[in-house]
Amino acid sequence: MATVALENLRKSYGKTEVIHGVDIDIADGEFIVIVGPSGCGKSTLLRMVAGLETVTSGEVRINDRAVNDVEPMDRDIAMVFQNYALYPHMSVFDNMAYGLKIAKVPTDEIKKRVDTAAEILQLEPYLTRRPRELSGGQRQRVAMGRAIVRKPAVFLFDEPLSNLDAKLRVQMRLEIKSLQRDLGVTSLYVTHDQVEAMTLADRMIVMNAGVADQIGKPLDVYSDPATEFVAGFIGSPPTNFLQAKRLGRHIEDGAKIGIRPEHIRLVPQTETDLAGTVVYSEPLGAETLVHLKLLDGQDATVRQDGALPIPAEGETCGLSWEPASEMVFGKGGSRIRS
Amino acid sequence: MAGQGGMVQKRGSGLWLTHLGLIVGVAFIFFPIWLAFVASTVDQQAIVRPPMPLLPGDKLIENYTRALTSGVNAPVATMLFNSAVMALGISLGKIAISLLSAFAIVYFRFPGRTLFFWLIFLTLMLPVEVRIVPTYEVIANFGMLNSYSGLILPLIASATATFLFRQFFMTVPDELAEAARVDGAGPMRFFFDILLPMSRTNIAALFVILFIYGWNQYLWPLLITTDPEMNTIVMGIKQMFPSGDDTADWPVIMATSILAMVPPVLVVIGMQKLFVRGLVESEK
Amino acid sequence: MEKRVTFKGIWLPLLLVAPQIVITAVFFFYPAGQAIWQSLFIPDPFGLSMQWVGLGNFEFLLSDRFYRASFLTTAIFSILVTVVSMGVALYLAVLADRLIKGSGTYRTLLIWPYAVAPAVAGVLWLFMFNTRVGVVTWYIGLLGYDWNHVLNEGEAMGLVVVASAWGRISYNFLFFLAGLQAIPKSVIEAAAIDGARFWTRFRTIVFPLLSPTTFFLLVVNIIYAFFETFGVIHTITGGGPQQATTILVYKVYADGFVGQDLGSSAAQSVILLLIVSVLTVVQFKYIERRVHY
Numbered sequence: 001m002a003t004v005a006l007e008n009l010r011k012s013y014g015k016t017e018v019i020h021g022v023d024i025d026i027a028d029g030e031f032i033v034i035v036g037p038s039g040c041g042k043s044t045l046l047r048m049v050a051g052l053e054t055v056t057s058g059e060v061r062i063n064d065r066a067v068n069d070v071e072p073m074d075r076d077i078a079m080v081f082q083n084y085a086l087y088p089h090m091s092v093f094d095n096m097a098y099g100l101k102i103a104k105v106p107t108d109e110i111k112k113r114v115d116t117a118a119e120i121l122q123l124e125p126y127l128t129r130r131p132r133e134l135s136g137g138q139r140q141r142v143a144m145g146r147a148i149v150r151k152p153a154v155f156l157f158d159e160p161l162s163n164l165d166a167k168l169r170v171q172m173r174l175e176i177k178s179l180q181r182d183l184g185v186t187s188l189y190v191t192h193d194q195v196e197a198m199t200l201a202d203r204m205i206v207m208n209a210g211v212a213d214q215i216g217k218p219l220d221v222y223s224d225p226a227t228e229f230v231a232g233f234i235g236s237p238p239t240n241f242l243q244a245k246r247l248g249r250h251i252e253d254g255a256k257i258g259i260r261p262e263h264i265r266l267v268p269q270t271e272t273d274l275a276g277t278v279v280y281s282e283p284l285g286a287e288t289l290v291h292l293k294l295l296d297g298q299d300a301t302v303r304q305d306g307a308l309p310i311p312a313e314g315e316t317c318g319l320s321w322e323p324a325s326e327m328v329f330g331k332g333g334s335r336i337r338s
Numbered sequence: 339m340a341g342q343g344g345m346v347q348k349r350g351s352g353l354w355l356t357h358l359g360l361i362v363g364v365a366f367i368f369f370p371i372w373l374a375f376v377a378s379t380v381d382q383q384a385i386v387r388p389p390m391p392l393l394p395g396d397k398l399i400e401n402y403t404r405a406l407t408s409g410v411n412a413p414v415a416t417m418l419f420n421s422a423v424m425a426l427g428i429s430l431g432k433i434a435i436s437l438l439s440a441f442a443i444v445y446f447r448f449p450g451r452t453l454f455f456w457l458i459f460l461t462l463m464l465p466v467e468v469r470i471v472p473t474y475e476v477i478a479n480f481g482m483l484n485s486y487s488g489l490i491l492p493l494i495a496s497a498t499a500t501f502l503f504r505q506f507f508m509t510v511p512d513e514l515a516e517a518a519r520v521d522g523a524g525p526m527r528f529f530f531d532i533l534l535p536m537s538r539t540n541i542a543a544l545f546v547i548l549f550i551y552g553w554n555q556y557l558w559p560l561l562i563t564t565d566p567e568m569n570t571i572v573m574g575i576k577q578m579f580p581s582g583d584d585t586a587d588w589p590v591i592m593a594t595s596i597l598a599m600v601p602p603v604l605v606v607i608g609m610q611k612l613f614v615r616g617l618v619e620s621e622k
Numbered sequence: 623m624e625k626r627v628t629f630k631g632i633w634l635p636l637l638l639v640a641p642q643i644v645i646t647a648v649f650f651f652y653p654a655g656q657a658i659w660q661s662l663f664i665p666d667p668f669g670l671s672m673q674w675v676g677l678g679n680f681e682f683l684l685s686d687r688f689y690r691a692s693f694l695t696t697a698i699f700s701i702l703v704t705v706v707s708m709g710v711a712l713y714l715a716v717l718a719d720r721l722i723k724g725s726g727t728y729r730t731l732l733i734w735p736y737a738v739a740p741a742v743a744g745v746l747w748l749f750m751f752n753t754r755v756g757v758v759t760w761y762i763g764l765l766g767y768d769w770n771h772v773l774n775e776g777e778a779m780g781l782v783v784v785a786s787a788w789g790r791i792s793y794n795f796l797f798f799l800a801g802l803q804a805i806p807k808s809v810i811e812a813a814a815i816d817g818a819r820f821w822t823r824f825r826t827i828v829f830p831l832l833s834p835t836t837f838f839l840l841v842v843n844i845i846y847a848f849f850e851t852f853g854v855i856h857t858i859t860g861g862g863p864q865q866a867t868t869i870l871v872y873k874v875y876a877d878g879f880v881g882q883d884l885g886s887s888a889a890q891s892v893i894l895l896l897i898v899s900v901l902t903v904v905q906f907k908y909i910e911r912r913v914h915y
Contacts, residue, residue: 052516073522085513089535099521356717363714364731370746373757388760439642446635447628454639461650471878471887472656473649492649515627525629554739556853572739576857595745602737610730614796
């Protein structure tokens, strides 16, 4: 069990800085998800914690011990890789046991630990098989098993579910979550999938171009995004951004009003100043997504209850929302709070 | 309805013509070997009074026993052993040093890495035939004439195997090395536990090619083995021909030729898949 | 392309490359350097000292009637070996490729002569065409042809060419067959539907698509004919008659070891070195291009 701290962590390749100083204190047993689009530096951040990338400046501390120059194997971590990185010529058992063998753990202890992990992950029938004889989900479990048997202080997951199909992804997501809860091991989890981030995280780090735009609990991040990027990245369909000027507000040049699709109501045109034409509607059953083109040319999406009448294409509707649900962002993308 | 592998399917007479063409080709390939085999089963009289028979005689055991135990200058069994040592030495030696250097070049950054890479690259395809005189002098100065090390070492200095392994190592996912690091494996541990077992097929395929290469060497053993006891079989055959006008001992010579072919042919047929793969990959 | 993961350390990798570097230095670079160095000297008649002659050995070589003849011999020999072995191999590969069943069997039957050493191939063909006991000699003698490659230069050349090409057919066949099988069936079928008959299809579609393989084999076979056929020449003709089959590699051997003319032999090695370098560069260019596609 361990705490992890990142202090002003930076990474450069040559003269190009790709991580611009990340700070976070992770509590013992906490599940942290690092989320962001590809190329935002989230994997690099994780690999710095793992010790697979050198730290350019700043510090990584595990249990209050600076580990910048400590080899990965001595950091008391375990890692689950995106492509699983299973040793193709070794059986499932040997894959899980390899790290323990190197650490010279006694054979019966190795067997005990691998068997326990196999039981947890329902891998018992497959212990003698080679990775290529397993399905994607089973391989994923072996990769998890390899991490579990080492009883590490910290789990690191690098997009572990991205090679699975959608259904399996949901199932494995739940398994990872319950496993982490049962074991209570501090975890860092990298993903580009915001649903994974929302569902798994105790707290999440939203990365944007090498900067941690926001760190917080998933629902806090959702309801109170710190930047335009976070508001746009977290939530699907994404937040609508409307030019403040066009709405007749005078905040600052280039300011935008962000409003979540579920916060907009469609009303008769007469009740509001803002109106748009319905481009198309997507009835999803429980809810309906209505895509509109506002009269001044901006796009907006509205999410409404599936029981409400579905507006026809070409119909003109009024748009209305509570002022409290508005989020104001300045020209640089940062939140302006009144 | 579709033809196989490129041509539109042939039927009837066309098909038979195709087979006929191939059988003629196979016959052309086989005939010299068949003739050698027949010659190795008859006595000298049957050969020196042409035309020699085209079907095997009854002297097979006698001729092969004579070749293996006494030969002409040295027993062929000795030459077979020498060839085996040379072929195994060259193939295993090349594989060993190439694995190590390819591992270093791919998985480390060290001073001189690029230089070494190019030094090795320069040796690519430059056959020993081109530098025989000075190489001979080197071997002579080391006192390695008529020795196995003299037969083997100069032929190990080549880059093909290094390049093949380098190519293969490049295709090994980076994550495997990272997982090994997280598992606590140092570089050599990774090399022996992960990389080497993963390279098994490549090693085997290369072994087939290099074994044949080593077995079939001619010029080099011709130069440095003056002692008949050190002759390899491939070069030893020519030494069996008498100088001057004496009649050659054809049955023994042909038995020796057949014996010289058997080991590499067995390797090719037994490991056909690996052989084809090794050939195609080592030329890539 | 570089690996993302690298292990730390400087001495370990140096230790790992050391065996190959040492062997390469001692048995490759040093001798190659010696060859270049020696090519600039001639030894005195007693072999006691070396006299600097600069490019004299090369000048002498290039004006030497025998050396120029050997050049020509090598050119003729390698072209013939390449054309014969590739021609036969392509013919067989096209036939085998037409089969739905059995192409694997023919492949097995055709590839194993690859394992036969050139020197052994030489002995086999020498036996068939031996002037006294050769079967083929005897049968064509019945037809009224008096075969004697020991005296007839053309026949000697023909025999070493066939013996050299014979052992090479397997190799070429393998690559041609692989090349043919890599051509998408649909392209050929489309041509067939367009009304192209077999020969037209082969000329206009198959052969052009096969050209990378053909080019590769061309270079590889020329290198083979230049260097690896030593065993064939040495066993069958010994370079004769009247040096009619003395190819360059054979001449390096004959002048260096039999004639003990070290300076000239070294200069010849250097020339061969240049030729093979050019061929290697050509091949490497081709490999590079193939990698890009």
